[in-house]
Amino acid sequence: MMPDLGKYAFAVLGSYLATAFLIAALVGxxxxxxxxxxxxxxxxxAxxxxSDG
Known part of the structure; x- marks a missing residue:
């Protein structure tokens, strides 16, 4: 269920996307x-x- 984010939708969704990308990059x-x-x-x-030393 997606809450109504109003005028902040782009900022919030962009932040989620950036966070997901950074986490995926760190795992990779x-x-x-x-x-x-x-x-x-x-x-x-090997x-x-x-060598025997």
């Missing part, structure tokens, strides 16, 4: 960085496994 960035970090960790572990 977090997932991307997580995958990148896992790859880097796997590379370091290098340590091949």
């Amino acid at each position: 960035l977090t997932l991307w960085q997580s995958a990148r970090t896992k790859r880097a960790l796997a590379e370091v572990e 290098r340590q496994g091949t």
